[in-house]
Amino acid sequence: MFGKRKYEFKPDRGEGTLKKLYLTPIQRKRLLKWGAVSLVLVVLSLLQDVVLCRIQISGSTFDMAVCGILLCGMFFDPETTAVFTLISSTLYYFSGTAPGTYSIALITGLGTLLCIFRRNYLQRCFSATMLCAAAGMFLYELGVFAIGWFVGNTTLDRLGVFALCGVLSVAVMPLLYPLFLSISNIGGESWKE
Numbered sequence: 001m002f003g004k005r006k007y008e009f010k011p012d013r014g015e016g017t018l019k020k021l022y023l024t025p026i027q028r029k030r031l032l033k034w035g036a037v038s039l040v041l042v043v044l045s046l047l048q049d050v051v052l053c054r055i056q057i058s059g060s061t062f063d064m065a066v067c068g069i070l071l072c073g074m075f076f077d078p079e080t081t082a083v084f085t086l087i088s089s090t091l092y093y094f095s096g097t098a099p100g101t102y103s104i105a106l107i108t109g110l111g112t113l114l115c116i117f118r119r120n121y122l123q124r125c126f127s128a129t130m131l132c133a134a135a136g137m138f139l140y141e142l143g144v145f146a147i148g149w150f151v152g153n154t155t156l157d158r159l160g161v162f163a164l165c166g167v168l169s170v171a172v173m174p175l176l177y178p179l180f181l182s183i184s185n186i187g188g189e190s191w192k193e
Contacts (some may be wrong), residue, residue, distance in 0.1 A: 029187035036183045037072055041088060044068040044176075045095055059158075060165040063141070065092050066107060067169040070136040071176055073111040074118060074129045075184035085111035099144050106143045110136040126177065134170045141166040 023031065048064040055061060069088045073081040089107035092098050114132040122128035145162040148154040 026187060033183060033186040036186065037084075037180075040179060040183065041065065041068050041072070045092070045097065049095075049097055057168065058161065058164055060161045060168065062172060063137075063165055063169045064172065065095070065097065066103075066140055067133075067137060067172055068176060068180075069107055070111050070114075070140070071129070071133040071173050072180045072184075073115055074133050075180055076115070078112055078116045078119060081115040082108065082112040099148065102147050103140075103144065106140050110139050110143075130173060130177065133173055137169050137173075138163075138166045141169075 044064040044067070048062060052062045052064060069085055069092065072088075073085050076084060085108045086104070089098075089104045092107070093101060093104050098104075114136045118124075118128055118132040122132070141162045145154065145159055149156065
């Protein structure tokens, strides 16, 4: 009477959290896309910090992380670009290579505004994307110089170093374009040229 028979007691089936998680094929592709973008940006940051920091031309070097963030942001809608550049620039700041907290505002603002400009006034093509990303890179370097000069961290004679850093970073953008183009074609938002 007090004991249960063997066939009456059935314990709950143990399900892990991954068995309950169901992703649609579109969600999987978007997760793959953002994972690939994150991996490329981490590789660019490591490449900048480990290898390219030793290569200096007239005192300036590459700024690969900012280059990748601004170029990748041109492939998405302005809303997506705003969130992407905010998160990426915050992680870039916490990586320790950013010049200051103002780099978060500079990258996010420039990336979003130039993406809006490209989307509203330019066609979706290689030249428009490169033009907007290059303008963003030069404006970022100019903004970093202006803030550094205002605060007293740099002098006016170093403006050429910042400009050369922008030129070096823009020179790398055509090499990164096919990579970000192929990544942006994964999942929902497709880039059609």
